[in-house]
Amino acid sequence: MSALVPSGIVKIADIGCGYGSLAGYMRETPNCSRFVYTGYDINPTLIAACQQYSHLPSKSFVIGDCPTELVDFSVMSGTYNMAVTKDLIHWERYMFRCLAKCWDQSRIGMIFNVLVADKSHISDGMLYHCEVDKLRRRCIKQFGTTRIIRERSLPRDATLVVTRQKFSG
Numbered sequence: 001m002s003a004l005v006p007s008g009i010v011k012i013a014d015i016g017c018g019y020g021s022l023a024g025y026m027r028e029t030p031n032c033s034r035f036v037y038t039g040y041d042i043n044p045t046l047i048a049a050c051q052q053y054s055h056l057p058s059k060s061f062v063i064g065d066c067p068t069e070l071v072d073f074s075v076m077s078g079t080y081n082m083a084v085t086k087d088l089i090h091w092e093r094y095m096f097r098c099l100a101k102c103w104d105q106s107r108i109g110m111i112f113n114v115l116v117a118d119k120s121h122i123s124d125g126m127l128y129h130c131e132v133d134k135l136r137r138r139c140i141k142q143f144g145t146t147r148i149i150r151e152r153s154l155p156r157d158a159t160l161v162v163t164r165q166k167f168s169g
């Protein structure tokens with residue numbers, strides 16, 4: 001996000017914020033004060049915990065699966081990893097419906113990660129793994145320019161950075 005927007009205020013929606021660890025990370029990391037954070041989660045218990053224990057005002061945490069207002073970026077870390085069905089088509093359809101709702105509210109783009117496999121599947125432990133190039137093609141077709149970030153220390157993880165045309169460089 002810093003590379004795409006080198007200066008100024010950046011509004012982000014952390015979709016699937018869990019216990020708000022990104023908010024905590026941003027608080028402790030230098031140069032993050034220009035990021036204006038709102039966390040969203042479909043789990044009301046987690047949102048209540050964030051509202052109670054985070055350093056941010058309680059309105060910074062909202063129950064939901066997409067931003068309720070326009071933001072610069074939607075970010076999702078691990079949000080779509082835990083599938084609630086064994087039906088891959090069904091799960092991917094659900095994930096793309098969620099992504100489309102986030103995309104509609106994201107001025108610059110969205111950034112999300114997935115577990116990587118040679119062939120898309122849902123594991124016995126109900127974790128969604130996907131063929132990243134296929135996912136990238138679908139993101140390009142449905143949304144916009146999509147780059148993949150791989151990190152050597154996390155070989156089974158890929159981050160997709162989807163941006164609107166005028167921000168894609």
Ligand SMILES: C[S@@+](CC[C@H](N)C(=O)[O-])C[C@H]1O[C@@H](n2cnc3c(N)ncnc32)[C@H](O)[C@@H]1O
Pocket residue numbers: 015016017018019020021022040041042043046064065066076077078079080081098
């Ligand atoms: C693996 S946790 C990751 C939490 C956090 N992002 C982190 O990195 O610590 C996934 C979170 O996403 C939430 N979640 C799952 N599906 C969601 C959806 N469609 N929209 C919003 N939140 C969702 C879950 O309730 C859970 O808190």
